[in-house]
Amino acid sequence: MRRPAARQLALVALAGALVSTGAAAPPPAGPGGIPAKVPVAAGYGGAVASVDAEASAVGIAVLRSGGNAVDAAVATAAALGVTEPYSAGIGGGGYFVHYDAKSRRVQTIDGRETAPASATPALFQENGVPIPFPEGQTSGLGVGVPGTPATWKSALDSWGSRPLGQLLRPAEKLARDGFTVDSTFRAQTQQNQDRFKDFPATSKLFLPGGALPVVGSTFKNPDLAATYAELARKGTGALYRGPIAEDIVRAVRKPPVDPAATRIVRPGDLTAKDLKTYATKRQAPTRVGYRGLDVYSMAPSSSGGTTVGEALNILERTDLSKLSESQYLHRFIEASRISFADRGRWVGDPAAEDVPTRELLSQRFADSRGCLIKPDRALTSPLAPGDPREPVACGGTGQAAPTTYEGENTTHLTVADRWGNVVSYTLTIESTGGSAITVPGRGFLLNNELTDFSFAPAAPGVPDPNLPGPGKRPRSSMSPTIVLEDGRPVLALGSPGGATIITTVLQTLTGHLDRGLPLVDAIAAPRASQRNQTTTEVEPGLWNSPLRAQLEAIGQAFRQNPEIGAATGVQRLPDGRWLAAAETSRRGGGSAMVVHPHGRP
Numbered sequence: 001m002r003r004p005a006a007r008q009l010a011l012v013a014l015a016g017a018l019v020s021t022g023a024a025a026p027p028p029a030g031p032g033g034i035p036a037k038v039p040v041a042a043g044y045g046g047a048v049a050s051v052d053a054e055a056s057a058v059g060i061a062v063l064r065s066g067g068n069a070v071d072a073a074v075a076t077a078a079a080l081g082v083t084e085p086y087s088a089g090i091g092g093g094g095y096f097v098h099y100d101a102k103s104r105r106v107q108t109i110d111g112r113e114t115a116p117a118s119a120t121p122a123l124f125q126e127n128g129v130p131i132p133f134p135e136g137q138t139s140g141l142g143v144g145v146p147g148t149p150a151t152w153k154s155a156l157d158s159w160g161s162r163p164l165g166q167l168l169r170p171a172e173k174l175a176r177d178g179f180t181v182d183s184t185f186r187a188q189t190q191q192n193q194d195r196f197k198d199f200p201a202t203s204k205l206f207l208p209g210g211a212l213p214v215v216g217s218t219f220k221n222p223d224l225a226a227t228y229a230e231l232a233r234k235g236t237g238a239l240y241r242g243p244i245a246e247d248i249v250r251a252v253r254k255p256p257v258d259p260a261a262t263r264i265v266r267p268g269d270l271t272a273k274d275l276k277t278y279a280t281k282r283q284a285p286t287r288v289g290y291r292g293l294d295v296y297s298m299a300p301s302s303s304g305g306t307t308v309g310e311a312l313n314i315l316e317r318t319d320l321s322k323l324s325e326s327q328y329l330h331r332f333i334e335a336s337r338i339s340f341a342d343r344g345r346w347v348g349d350p351a352a353e354d355v356p357t358r359e360l361l362s363q364r365f366a367d368s369r370g371c372l373i374k375p376d377r378a379l380t381s382p383l384a385p386g387d388p389r390e391p392v393a394c395g396g397t398g399q400a401a402p403t404t405y406e407g408e409n410t411t412h413l414t415v416a417d418r419w420g421n422v423v424s425y426t427l428t429i430e431s432t433g434g435s436a437i438t439v440p441g442r443g444f445l446l447n448n449e450l451t452d453f454s455f456a457p458a459a460p461g462v463p464d465p466n467l468p469g470p471g472k473r474p475r476s477s478m479s480p481t482i483v484l485e486d487g488r489p490v491l492a493l494g495s496p497g498g499a500t501i502i503t504t505v506l507q508t509l510t511g512h513l514d515r516g517l518p519l520v521d522a523i524a525a526p527r528a529s530q531r532n533q534t535t536t537e538v539e540p541g542l543w544n545s546p547l548r549a550q551l552e553a554i555g556q557a558f559r560q561n562p563e564i565g566a567a568t569g570v571q572r573l574p575d576g577r578w579l580a581a582a583e584t585s586r587r588g589g590g591s592a593m594v595v596h597p598h599g600r601p
């Protein structure tokens with residue numbers, strides 16, 4: 001098959017990258033026997049990449065003991081619920097994409113949180129006026145029915161080979177024995193300190209003695225250990241009915257706020273029935289062909305698959321490997337701008353909205369939109385959306401509307417096993433620190449996922465498919481991606497970062513596939529994120545680069561964002577080894593591990 005020329009280059013460059021990052025040797029053990037964080041590793045027997053070394057180690061142990069990629073992904077996710085409690089956990093939701101080596105099929109689980117049955121489009125409005133985002137964020141109103149426990153059950157029932165109870169055990173032990181606080185955990189706690197101190201259960205857990213956790217200290221969460229033990233004994237259904245469910249409903253309906261707090265904390269209307277009736281959804285993945293590869297991702301309710309897919313279809317018409325760096329970035333920014341304009345107009349929960357998923361992914365629609373891009377002149381935002389059902393050449397047909405606000409957060413893990421099964425799994429509690437409401441006595445934070453809904457239409461008179469509704473799933477940007485070549489996985493990746501997830505995944509894919517960057521370098525590359533806004537967010541690496549002036553000269557405009565995303569991925573090397581890759585520095589660096597770094601077992 002046609003392998004993208006730049007990908008060949010990336011594979012050749014890989015040997016050098018592995019040597020320069022020390023991936024040829026197994027990671028040395030850090031304090032307490034925990035493997036040190038390394039951003040890239042290659043070897044046999046399977047691979048795990050996540051943001052956290054203890055979580056990756058849990059996944060590797062499952063693979064080493066004969067578990068498959070799904071078993072390892074669930075165990076890793078449960079561990080992340082302990083060590084990354086502000087990004088993900090059983091109080092949140094996510095999207096699970098799985099490649100099954102036997103059937104060679106990619107399948108997905110939509111484990112997105114849902115709004116209560118009583119929700120209306122005015123959920124975040126008072127007297128017809130949207131409430132400020134922070135008031136929705138720190139409230140019971142923003143809490144959706146968690147989908148993560150049900151996702152684990154659904155994944156294990158379909159493809160797992162180990163019982164849930166066994167897979168939860170390492171995370172339960174981690175919660176009970178504790179993990180070592182690092183500077184990222186402390187900084188994330190500090191960022192939330194004002195909110196956390198208003199909820200006694202949250203402050204007792206995350207601000208021990210009223211202070212920030214000290215770097216190097218051991219952080220224990222016995223309540224979460226007990227909750228995991230209960231789920232292990234009774235199954236994940238225990239979160240949806242019974243005492244844990246009752247505690248969740250109580251915390252949402254009557255948020256456990258410190259009586260001395262001055263903050264307005266609105267209650268939500270989540271009921272026991274909302275929890276009892278929650279179900280994950282199985283749906284076909286999105287698929288686009290890209291330079292001879294098949295790129296699979298998550299269909300709506302996430303906008304990840306359609307938006308990355310549309311942008312790839314636009315970009316495929318240009319040989320990105322031959323462009324200067326500034327022209328490559330220009331095309332990437334413009335394709336992102338266009339596909340975000342279309343995302344805003346057309347993507348919402350397909351159970352409640354008429355979402356033209358197939359049409360958004362058609363090459364015909366991409367061509368009708370891609371011809372707006374000029375090499376010497378940037379488009380301006382907000383850009384009007386096109387109509388994928390009736391594409392008009394070089395045209396936008398609707399009224400332009402800005403992209404609504406979304407926070408940046410979440411976590412992504414990627415796993416491959418010795419049989420060739422792959423999992424790409426993004427999970428979240430929405431904001432860093434979620435709603436700030438810890439379920440008293442249960443050790444986990446509740447999400448604020450419903451704030452991913454538009455609080456009001458993005459522009460007056462413009463249809464917005466992402467308004468709240470009964471039982472509706474808020475539009476997500478999560479883009480867990482698996483890339484196949486001739487039906488076999490060659491790459492899988494994803495990232496946190498709210499709506500910047502889409503641009504991070506797109507930039508990483510094109511950086512690796514087209515620009516010849518080894519995966520770890522494509523992940524580390526300085527980010528740009530254009531989301532149909534007047535300015536494109538860039539990290540300091542681009543802000544301080546001469547590329548900025550070159551792009552400004554053709555009309556691009558920028559603003560700074562200190563850090564965008566925190567991707568992880570795995571790659572199948574031509575010699576049959578797996579390579580795991582993670583961040584070199586964002587969020588304190590990620591953790592890439594393989595089962596047998598030295599060679600075949």
Ligand code: GLY
Nearest residue numbers: 430476477478498
């Ligand atoms: N809450 C982040 C996302 O769903 O994209």
